[in-house]
Amino acid sequence: MTTEPVQKPLLTKKDYMSDQIIRWCPGCGDYAILAQAQTVFAELQIPRENLVVVSGIGCSSRFPYYVSSYGFHTIHGRAPTVATGLKTVNPELSVWLVTGDGDALSIGGNHTAHVLRRNVDLQILLINNRIYGLTKGQYSPTSEHGKKTKSTPLGSVDHPMMPLAFALGCDASFVARSVDIFTKDQRDVLRAAYEHRGAAFVEIYQNCNIFNDGAWDQLVDKTVRDERCLFLTHGKPMVYAGGKKGIRLQGLRPTIIELGDGLTADDCLVHDETDPYLAAILARMDYPEFPVPMGVIHRKERPTFDAEMNEQLVEAKAAAEAKGPIDLQALVTGRETWTVG
């Protein structure tokens, strides 16, 4: 008699929804991001017990409460540190870090830099709405110069930072971008982030309809997105605007070319996710000079922090065992002793 292996029922998106009432404002872009993440969790069939969502402080950092997995809503800016400790002692877990532009780039900028350079195997979702929402409308490190907010009535004199260029400066091994309302592209990017071994940094443009409504409309509105977004595919030429325009390299600078009239897709730059020099160019491309690159900008495998830390433990143990059983008493006794009596 043979026994059929017990087939666990497939997990659906609903299985990743917690029983907590979602407290984001109606119309908040976070709803769409939560829904895409839950859909991807189900597509990937990540066992709920192995899924951990870690966040800092801010509107987006309420995320863990709404996913029926393990979750840790930590303190402002420090989620990468908690995630690093967690993943290091428990590398089997799928750890997703959800953060915002203030949390990741202002108060937690230091930790963001270090978690990326260490390449801790995490999915990092930086939900960027260019404003402080939870504290009710102050400018953020990605707010545009001159932005008038409650704390900058005459306009901000801070220059905004470029999250993806910053991530590449930390030698991040995976850098991508998507938009809250680009649901399919967002799911593709989240899936790629999950499949990447290492710190996968995903910037997601999000609309705060209360304090910064229309933050990204000039790029992502249906009427303009084809002209102003460049959707990247590895190995494919950088063509946009319905095939009418493309990106070409002139010296070290990208330029926009009109296709047709002798110029074809073959004349365009071909996207290579593994090329860090190309990534540096793409990360700097911004509207209105250029269309904004979307999708996976850079992806290159390198050893992860958590794996190497655990390898050292295994190696040290093996090296010690080769000399004899590991003896706690020997540690306490030490090498130099003397006897009394």
Added chain:
Amino acid sequence: MKPLQTLDDVVIRFAGDSGDGMQVTGSQFTNTTAHAGNDLSTFPDFPAEIRAPAGTLAGVSGFQIRFSSHDVFTPGDAPEVLFAMNPAALKANIADLKKGGLLVVNQEKFQPRDFEKAGITSNPLEDGSLDEYRLVKVDMARMTKEAIEGLGMGTKEVDRTKNFFALGMAYWMYNRDLAGTEAWITTKFKEPFREANTRALRAGHAYAETVELFESRYDVPKADLPPGQYRNILGNQALSIGLVVGAQKAGVPLFLGSYPITPASDILHQLAGYKQYGVTTFQAEDEIAAIGSAIGASFGGAMGICTTSGPGMALKGEAIGLAVMTELPLVIVNVQRGGPSTGLPTKTEQSDLMQAMYGRNGEAPVAVIAASSPTDCFDVAIEAIRAATTHMCPVILLTDGYLANGSEPWRVPDVSAIPAFPVQFRTDPDGYKAYLRDAGTLARPWVKPGTPGLEHRIGGIEKAEHTGNVNYEPLNHEKMIHLRAEKIARIAVPDLVVEGDTGTEADPGELLLVGWGSTAGAIRSGVEMARSRGYKVAFTHMRWMNPMAKNTASVLRSYKKVLVPEMNMGQLAHMLRAETLVDCVPVTKVQGQAFKVSEIFAAIVKHSSPSSKGNA
């Protein structure tokens, strides 16, 4: 051959420039002394600067050791022997040398330009300022040079071996065997330094024997220590080992998140070498990342530890609150140093007690335990892990620079005899709620992510009493604040033990000294000294600062007067007054230096009533 004169108790100090190898000299003398069977206590004192300009006061490094044929609890108030390798070392240390004490100077460094560097105007070897001491001038440089001639070493390298010449002289004076240090030199150095250091050591020994500069040589008989196997151990070492043993007794891997800071960094260095015992060490990007990673590790089912000093504690405040709120086990070690701000990085102080007790936003009670001696760091580390895992709470462990770098002989404990306290991770989903508590300890269940059916969310926002869900209701918040406080209050703390004159609330004794942390040795010795001279005085030592022992108020009320000596401006006295309403009198010292026994004795004399005074 000089006759051997027996001494009971000796305090000797080696002082020189940071580059003179005084710490090596001191620790070698310590090891040899320990092997000879004396009880001992050491205190290294070094500058914060790695290499201050040579010959200046800022660069003076010292190492004091007291060794004895009886139990000693402190490294001694004042040395009777001082080795001064240059004028700066002489200037910085001479005030401590006992009148009539032996002063050995390295003659070649007493030149006009050396005086200038040390900021002195006349030659102390000739101006009569040292007349109260037995001055011995030794041309160490010349003799070291002669001893190692032919090894092809440069002047600078020759200079680096003269500390072994000084050590050799000290060994002769105290009738010590050279074998231990010779063996150590063999393992530590390559040729030609191995040969050079060995020759310098022997030359110093032979010189002392030959030239009869010293009136006598001394023998300090073995101390009557309890039988057993002993090692000499520094506070930071004992603490590191204690953390490893504690985690093993809890049955969980140890994770240390730490950012380098004096005087705690040695714990990070030490634990980094214990990976074979399941110890993960993470040098974080800053103090906050250090504690954040430790909290993440504890959430993941490991014993999260962080080690730091006062300025680092200041940065960890918010995260400690997170551990309080999420009720995860965590041990935060603060090796205290002089503050505020950067303060005195390499000097000792006890001024972070209130920071440990109250230094967080909100009502955030944390268990606080303090070590009393270098070897006690081992026991306290285990105790901290036990409390953290039993009650699911952060524990702050206080030591200080004096304990961290001080050493004493340690009777090696039998590890198998230390009781285990294995953690039981919850795996049963039936009836699970994240904040349902154990009726006795009030601990919530510890669940490792990865356990099916127990998925839950925690965070810094107030929790609903049982489910742990976000909750802002007024009465729930009040209930949770009381529960978190009650949980700490339920940590089992042994009653205070009183040594010396007894008293009761009905029939109070005269004078009680209450100590905490590293002052234990000086207070105990001061009280013993006073009692031997007829003073009526008692001593009690607090190991747990929060919660306090249940009998604390009763013990304090059992004496007419209570003194609280501490290396701060009276922080424990303040706490005790609040907790017990007893009008405790602070005895404070904030010089970056430990109490001397004589200072404690003086305080006892000052505060004793005429009727309780002895015949001193």
